[in-house]
Amino acid sequence: MKAIRTVSVFSFLTLFYSASLSAAQDAGPSASTTTSSARPAPTAPFQPDVVGDYNWYGCKTEASAGRALKLFGFADDSMTLESCRDFCDSKGTIFFGTEYGRECFCGNKFEKGSVDAPDSDCSMLCAGDQWNFCGNGNRLSVYIKDGAADPAEPSASTTTSNAQPAPTAPFQPDVVSDYNWYGCKTEASAGRALKLFGFADDSMTLESCRDFCDSKGTIFFGAEYGRECFCGDKFESGSVDAPDSDCSMRCAGDEWNFCGNGNRLSVYIKDGAADPAPSDPPDPPQPPAEFPEGWTDQGCWQDGPNGRIMPTYQAPDNSDLTQESCAQLCFDRGYKISGTEYFRQCFCSNAIYNGGTPEPDESKCTTPCEGDPEQMCGGAGYLKIFSDGPPKTFLPPVPQEGGLNGTWTYQGCFEDNLNNQRTLPWQLYFPETNSAELCLGKCAEFGYPVAGMEYGEECYCGDPIDVSNAGSTKRPESECNIVCSGNGSAICGGGSRLSLYQWTGETPLYHFDYPEGDDAGEYSNLVGGVVTPLMTMESITGKVTFLEKFGTGLANSTGAYELDLSQVGDFDAAWREMHVKTDIFCSAGVILPDKAGRQLTVGGWSGDSTYGVRLYWPDGLPGVPGVNDWEEDNARLRLQQGRWYPSAMVMSNGSILVIGGEIGANDRAVPTLEILPPTGTQPLYMEWLERTDPNNLYPFVCVLPGRGIFVQYWNEARILDEVTFATIKTLPNAPGSVTDNLAGRTYPLEGTAVLLPQHAPYNEPLGVLICGGATPGGIALDNCVSIQPDAPNAEWTLERMPSKRVMTCMSPLPDGTYLILNGAKQGVAGFGLADNPNYNAVLYDPTKPVNQRMSVMANTTVARLYHSEAITLLDGRVLVTGSDPQDGKHPQEVRVEVFTPPYLLRGGRRPSFTIQDRDWSYGHTASFQLGAAPVGALRISLLGAVSSTHGNSMGTRTLFPAFACQGTSCTVTAPPNEYIAPPGWYQMFVLEDGVPAVGTYVRIGGDPAELGNWPQGFNLPGI
Structure with a gap:
């Protein structure tokens, strides 16, 4: 830990309040409260050494996958160190930390990944005290309770009279809490040495392994391969001592400790527990007089030479063993076969494995039972077997090659753990059930065409490139020699050896295209920026609104600007300064269906901001400032x-639905829905919003053609009644990661969602596409999922993406394709909680077969992480903005880019059109004129007006309406009702051979909720 500065409470108070105490000092200092020199009043902000009865601890980063101090917290626009201290002290925690000027967090320990930072990093002024620092972005000013034991320090029971120096090299501690070092052990000869429980974690520490095994009540825990943990009360056969130096792999979550190695476990034993290794087995019960009913003598069987023929269970050696006692023991454990061997050994199983056959020569089974010398208990390498009916027999186990439906082909026994690196990245455990069918099926389900099994119970998934990159080569089949835990007739790898399979089915699990040149699209800089936006919206005038959070932008930022795309060649003319009163950080936004196309944002950061309802009436024209x-x-x-991280949606009746959120930053859930304009009813409570907080923020929501409201949140989804908001259909959980069913799609496990195209006459169910996301542990997802919620028996379809992506953005394009971009390859959404930017764009084409829809497009050089956006412009390009990670590595991004899709680069003829009738009722036929007679195939598309923030494109919708043309005169038919196209503004495009004209905005469905007359006291466009 950092050294704690110790100064008197008086020294701090004198410094802090010196100005207000000056009158008292002038009257004469008391001997008990002064020093020989008066302390000056502060002239610059500082970090006090003491706050009440808490002492300065240091500047700390947030944890690697969440908050460093996670027990309690609140946010306040008048935050001070004292108010945070009072709050955490009332909760009884030993630490309090302030962050980002206005946030307070409490805890008794730091979560994994939180590390010391220079004190100078904690340099943001407290929102309620200009003279003190309250952390910074991803930095906490931390204080510890006076006299409290620092959990980062070793306890008194594990220290000597001399202070322990900070470690300078990794080591194996003698004690981990109440477990003592036992030694370095090998795995067992036919599976795990400690087999009762286990888990794997990329942030593994000895402490987390200890906690897990202690919660299971086992006396041993062992860490292996840096990231694996196993628990048990004994060591399985074949596990032997290894030199301590063999356990030399650093723990994945603690670089200062060792967590075993490949085929080596760092083992600890519970303090005071009896070591089962040297102890005598407990006295067995008195042997029963008879065999279980129906059990008969099956003769003498050779045990080997292809391995144990009864490998399922071996009882402890028993000096009172008889044939009856062994049979009764097996019967009591649920087995149908017993076998006695070599005086005192008893084996149980439900079948005979490894090609076991009866031995005609009964003299091979002539070693007397130690419990009854008149009976013979097998021999050296021979079993005397009794069973309930004739035993089933299986040939020696071999890698399974048949029964895989012609979709997988066995490749051989391959190396694993080369240079302490896994050959295949995704690891699953099936302790009792592993088989080729199970493992390969799981890998195929998530789009991985290479699968491997190891140690009998482990399953791995990946791609062919993983095998190549690892340098794994084929080994002799004899080195894969461990039976599958769920199939005694098959081999599932060996020690650091994979039984490797590759998908060879007729249809590939995925196919990615890699276009080049103009076909890959192009990123380019559009204009110099003035702000780091966290929300962007194109107005119906064609200009773009940029909205910024408070506190991290430029000192003179107003928080709101408008970009005139027609003036990007003139920086001063391109940008117009605007103003917001409260912080829109983490608010929701929509384009209203009123005739002015006003923009609405609701919710925000903290205090009054969370209650915020803000409106902007776009005016002006391209080139003419509003x-x-x-x-x-x-x-x-x-x-x-008040709501932080809500979503908003225009309903079929034109009202605004506001859903979910929290009362403030990382605070309690607001598990309700409310309507704007207010209806006079209280917000409606939703159990599912409370139960799934905090992983359900910014839920994805849309109107369905079936007249319901679709909501997707975390990994769940449902359809609500549009009047009562009761659940009318609960959909299956969305698949996430092959290793984690709790992976999610909404903030903070942030993916992105769009609606798939609807084509006239609109008789197909609407599809929802959601791409990217993360596991709660911060492993980014490499897949998209889609569903048709209105379809009977709706199920999710999973498609692999070319790369992992969290904090994803996605923009619908005029031709019906979708551009996937922005985000990171690891982590979760939040300040400093993600890394490894994903610079690549991907084009998704829903007209292609499933799993063949993605093309790897051009790359940018700009990291677009937390708080990045993407919206489609009327000229058919995608505006790419934002990135505010506050991670000390990547900048607050003000650069403004555009992605130009291939349809504008291939040199195809670009159509044009004019339309006067831009206000359509449902089913209305509107006339428009083409700029020239078409020479190619025409299409019309309508894209819903979007507000983009945090991967959520609120308002997104894609429609291809019916139209007809004669020469240059055309008509287009509006969608038939408010469930196909909810009331609102849509970008209209004419496409010729896939090339879009510059679009225009049209309104569909009018303003049925009369929002144009709301709210009173504001400038109103009317209806």
Whole structure:
């Protein structure tokens, strides 16, 4: 830990309040409260050494996958060190930490990945005290309770009278809590040495392994291969001592400790527990007088030479063994076969394995039973077998090659653990059930065409490139010699050896295209930026709104700007300064269906911001600056409940649904729905929003053609009644990661969602596509999932992506394809919680067969991480903005890029059109004129107006309406109802041979909720 600075409480108070105490000092200092020199009043902000009865501990980073101090927290726009201290002290925690000027967190320990940072990093002023620092982005100013034991220090029971120096090299500690070092052990000869329980974790430590095994009540825990943990009360046969120096792999979550190695376990034993190795077995019960009913003598059988023929269970050696006692023991354990061998050994199974056959020569089974010398208990390498009916027999186990439906082909026995690296990255455990069918089926389900099995019970998934990159080569088949835990007739690898299979089915599990040149699209810089936006919206005037959070932008930022795309060649003319009153950080946004196309944001960061309802009426024209600004009156118009990270949606009746969120930053859930304009009813409670917090923030929501409301949150989904909001259909959970069913798609496990195209006459169920996300442990997902919620027996379809991606963005394009971009390859959403930017764009084409829809497009050089956005512009390009990771590595990004899709680069003729009728009722036929007679195939598309933030494109929708043309005169038919196209503004495009014209906005469905007359006291466009 960091050294704690110790100064008197008085020294701090004198420094902090010196100005207010000056009058008292002038009257004469008391001997008990002064020093020989008066302390000056502060002239610059500082970090005090003491706050109440808490002492300065140091500046710390957040944890690798969440909060460093996670027990309690709150946010306040008047935050001070004292208010945070009081809050955490009331909760009884030993640490309090302030972050980002206005956040407070409490805990008794630091979560994994939180590390010391320079004190100078904690340099953001407290929101309620200009003279003190309250952390920074991804930095906490931390204090520890006076006299409290620092959990980072070793306890008194494990230290000597001399202070222990900080480690300078990794080591194997003698004690881990109440477990003592036992030694370095090998795995067993036919599976795990400690086989009762286990788990794997990329942040493994000896402490986390100890906690897991202690919770299971086992006397041993063992860490292996840096990231694996196993528990048990004894060592399985074949596990032997190894030199301590063999256990030399660093723990994945603690570089200072060793966690075993390949085929080596760092083993600890519970303090005070009896070591089962040297102890005598317990006295067995008195042998029963008879065999279990129906059991008969099956004769003498050779045990080997292909391995144990009864490998399922071996009882402890018994000096009172008889044939009856062995049979009764097996019967009591649920087995149907017993075998006695060599005086005192008893084996149980439900079948005879490894090609075991009866031995005609009964003289091979002539060693007397130690419990009854008149009976023969097998011999050296021979079993005397009794069973309930004739025993089933299986040939010696071999790698399974048949019964795989012609989809997988066995490749051989391959190396694993070369240079302490796994050959295949995804690891699963099936302790009692592993088989080729199970393992290969699981890998195929998540799109992995290479599968391997190891140690009998382990399953691995990956790609052919993983085998090549690892340098794994084929080994003799004899080195894969461990029976599958779920199939006694098959081999599932060996020690650091994989029984390797590759998908050879007629249809590949995935196919990615790799276009080049213009076919890959192009990133380019558009204009110099003025702000790091966390929300962008294109207005119906064609200009773009940029909204920024408070606190991390430039000092003179107003938090809101408008970009005139027609003026990008003139920086000063391109940008118009606008203003918001409260912090829109983590708010929701929509484009209203009123005739002005006003923009609405709701919710926000903390305090009054979370209740915020803000409106902007776009005005001006391209090249002509507008004069309108954001309107907000918190006293007159506010949400009923404050919300941080809600979602918003225009309903089929034109009202605004606001859903979910938390009361403030990382605080309690707001598990309700409310409607704007207010209906006079209280927000409606939703159990599923409370149960799944905090992994359900910014839920994906849309109107369905079946008249319900679809909601996807965390890994769940459901359909709500549009009037009562009761659940009318619970959908299956969305698949996530091959190794973690709890992987999610909504913030903070942030993916992105769009609606798949709807084509006239709109008789197919609407599809929802969700791409990317993460596991709760911060492993980014490499797949998309889709579903048709209205379909009977709706199920999710999973498709592999070319790379992992979290904090994903996705933009619908005019031609019906979708651009996937931005994000990171590891971590979760939040400040400093993700890394390894994904610079690559991917094009998703739903007209292609499933698993063949993705093309790997151009790369950018700009990291687009937390708080990045992407929206489709009227000119058919995608505007790419933002990135505010606060991680000390990647910048707050003000650069503004565009991605130009291939359809604008291939040199194809670009159509044009004009339309006067831009306000359509449902089923309305509108006329428009082409700029020239078409020479190629025409299509019309309509894209819903979008507000983009945190991967959530609120308002997204893609439709291809019916149309007809004669020469250059055309008509287009509006969608038939509000469930196909909810009321609102849509980008209209005309495409010729896939090349879109510059679009225009049209309104469909009018303003049925009369939002144009709401709210009173604001500038209103009317209806």
